[in-house]
Amino acid sequence: MEFKTNYITPDIKLSVFEDKLFKTEVLFEHHLLVWFISGETKIIQAGTSYLFTAGDIFLIPRNQVVTIINYPKNGLPHKAVAMHLTVDRLRNYYAKLPVKPVAYVTDKVYQFKNHPLLHSCLASLVPYFDMQEDFPEEIASMKILEAITILRTIDKDVDGILANFDTPGKIDLVKFMESHFMYNLPLEKFGYMTGRSLSTFNRDFRKTFSATPQKWLTQKRLEFAHYQIAEHKKKPVEVYLEAGFEDLSHFSFAFKKHFGYIPTTLVKAR
Template identity: 50%
Template sequence: MPVRQTNNNAEIVFTCSEAVFYNTELIAEEHSIVRVLSGELKVIQANKTYVFGAGETHLFPRHRLATLITSEKDGLPYQAIIVKLTQDVLRDFYEQKKNQIAIVPKSEHIIPLPQSPLLDSFFSSMLPYFDLEYKLPQELSKLKIYEAVTVLQSLNKDIDNILSDFSEPHKINLVEFMERNYMFNIPIEKFGYLTGRSLTTFKRDFKKAFSTTPQKWLTEKRLERAYYQLTKERRKPIDVFYEVGFENLSHFSYAFKKQFGQSPTELTTARK
């Protein structure tokens, strides 16, 4: 198994990648705090890339798209603790604070958190939980989420505005969203949800906007991005295919050759 997870409950997870290199797409249904214990985590969003190493922590806001690439570093596998700040618990936490929250612009990006003894203490306190032979009591899990939010409040003055937003995606500009997020390999249904549309409405609006089907357009856009990275940025096919939205190298190579008349390897070999 490439990834091992210890999950005492739905909110607190210890994850360990036993593979040297592991990729996945993420669209979080809940806000999540991630502390990297060892190895390295690369997070690629539409217009920004982050790299987190051991001891670093970040908040991943819900409903944000990202490609995650984990790898070993300094001979150690990727290990991390993930704490999901569930909507039900956050609603309880903010129930009496509705009039105390300032309105500021919402963050579209991951929020790196500064080094802090409070964060260190918080995550250290959870390590023994993963050795339990029984499920962590739900009330204790809730208390740990309350503690996490309180720590975040001390580190980021705008955090309440983000965590207390319980709205669901509303209908947004489809063209702008797709042009910004086409490289993420998620189901068409998820693209529809994130633009505030049912699958039927998404396909109808997409056809009207782009005069083609979502899958055909996505493939062409991903291949165009790959071609640019291979020719202008002089990257290797093995480093490109996943970042542009393909699940495996063979499918990428087949689609690329069908589109451009030569495989990615033939293209990069010819440029030398």
């Protein structure tokens, strides 16, 4: 079963997922503010993982790539309200304030637990998802501006994220790929995140790693999975998603082809 998503505006949505698991890799074009109503989400980002449950509120900055794994929990579906904080809306907001944009980049997800101000703002949206008529844009704008104002009130450093409108510049390829290889993204996205066109990314990659991106990525993911199973005592079913594989059978096939034995051989050897 896929997500059921109900938009009251293009920037405000309610998502519901009732199956066992949903996994995706996402490169966010806009900042995303999320409040969990029920369920559980694991977010993996450049070697760091976060676990969010019912009541948690967090902000994922734009131009960040993350792996998201959603689960129902305690008999309840995975259910969340999400709000996009778009660049255009933030430009208009900050144009009226004496805040200078700063060149500030972060690879972290901002956690706000169940902050009462943010909870009140996001929870107030839930009744609107049952409306039959169109949701007034004026109210939507007010709610988003309220959320931005609350974020700035409870975290004085958030301006460094929200008021930064830069696009990714050309960055070190080795450092980026070593910390982002587990993301199953199109090569165009890897190019964008490293400040390169697809052709430039492919050329620089071959020159840097002496291999094609596809071959290098597969090898890195398998080596990562091998390490997690052998050294951290994890089971294959706990590893394959985090390593960037879509299903367990494909992971086992690729693992055996590369190492000469199936992942469970490592488990038995322990």
